[in-house]
Amino acid sequence: MNREKVEQAVRLMMEGLDLDLTEEGLLDTPRRVSSMFIDDFFRDMNRDPSEVLTTFFHADYDEMVALRNIQFHSVCEHHLLPFIGKATVIYIPKDKRIVGASKLARAVEIASSRPQLQERMTSQLADVFMEKLKPHGVLVRLEAEHLCMTLRGIQKPGTTMVTTAIRGLFRTDLAARNEALAMIEL
Template identity: 50%
Template sequence: MSKNPPSREAAEQAVRTLIQWAGDDPDREGLLDTPSRVVRAYEEFFAGYNADPAVILERTFSEVEGYDEMIVMNDIRFESHCEHHMAAIIGKAHIGYIPDRRVVGISKLARLVEIYAKRLQIQEKMTVQIADTLHDVLRPLGVGVVIEASHQCMTTRGIHKPGASLATSRMLGSFRKDPATRREFLRMLSLSGAGTLDNI
C-alpha cells in the first residue's frame, strides 16, 4: 500500500480526466456517477494491498495423525490486473505442498492466491510470491505452484489473440529436487482435470 495515497476526491478527479481524455463528457447523465463507481471498483480490485499474506498462513494444525503425503488444491480461480496495461488477468492457480508436521486450512490457500491477485501483477511474479510465501511461512518439505491465465492485455488489445493462455510454475524443496515428486504433483493436476481454462 502506498504510504501517502491520494484522497478519494483526487482519485475520482483522475477518472474524470481519463473520461475527458477518451473524448466523452464526465458531466453527462450516464457518466455522472462513473468516477465514484470506478474508485469503489478499484478498492475491490486492489484489496490485496491491505492484507498481509504471511498472517493468513500463521494459524496451522498439527493434529493430522502423522499425515505426510502431498496436499494439492486445484482450480483456485482468480481475477487480477496486469501492471503494464491494468487489463484483467483471469485464471486458475494450483497449489501443492508436502507438510512437515503442520498443515494449513484449505481456505487459507485460496485466500493466499486472492491477496496476491488483488494487486497490480505480472503472472510470473505472482507465481513466485505465492510459492515463496507458502514455503517461508509454513516451512513444508516442498511446494509446487502452477498458474494458468488469460491476459486481456493481449486478447482484447494489441495483438488480439483470444483463447491464448499463459502457464507458469514454481517448484521449491522436494518439488524442485526430486523429479518423482514433481511428476506426482503434475499427475495429480492432470487427473483432476486441472490444466485447462475452459471453465473460467
C-alpha cells in the same frame, strides 16, 4: 488509497477521450471506476499473503496436499487490465503439519490484489508457502487469460499463460515433481 484522486484521474481520462460526462450513463462513471479499483481490484493490496497462514494443524498425514482451481483475478501492471485464472497449490507437509484449505485460497486472493506480473505472483506465493508452511516442497501453478492480450494489441481471446514456481523437494526429486504435475491434470 486516495479515492478522490482516483476519481479525479478517471474523470480527467474520460475528458481526454472527449466523452460527455453529462450523459446519464457517464455521470457516475468516475466514482464507479474508482470504487472498482479501490474496493474490488486492489482491496487487499497493502496486506501480506502470509498473514493468513498462522493456524496449523497436526494431522496423521504426510503425503501431497493439492488445492486446485482456486479462482483469482489480478491486474496487469503494464496496462491496468485484469488477468483472470485459476491457481493450484501443492505441498508436502513436514512433521505432519498442515494448514486449512481456505487459508491457501485466501493467500492467493490477497496476493492477486495488486497490479503485478503473473510470474512474480507465482514466485511470491511459492516463497510465502515455503516460509510459513515449512513443508518438504511446494509447487504453485497459475493459469490465466490476460485481457491485455484479449482486448488490445495482438487480440487473441482464450489464450492463457501458465506459470509455475517449484520449491524444496519438488526441485530435486523428479518422481515427486512428476506426481505433483500429474495431480494438476487429474
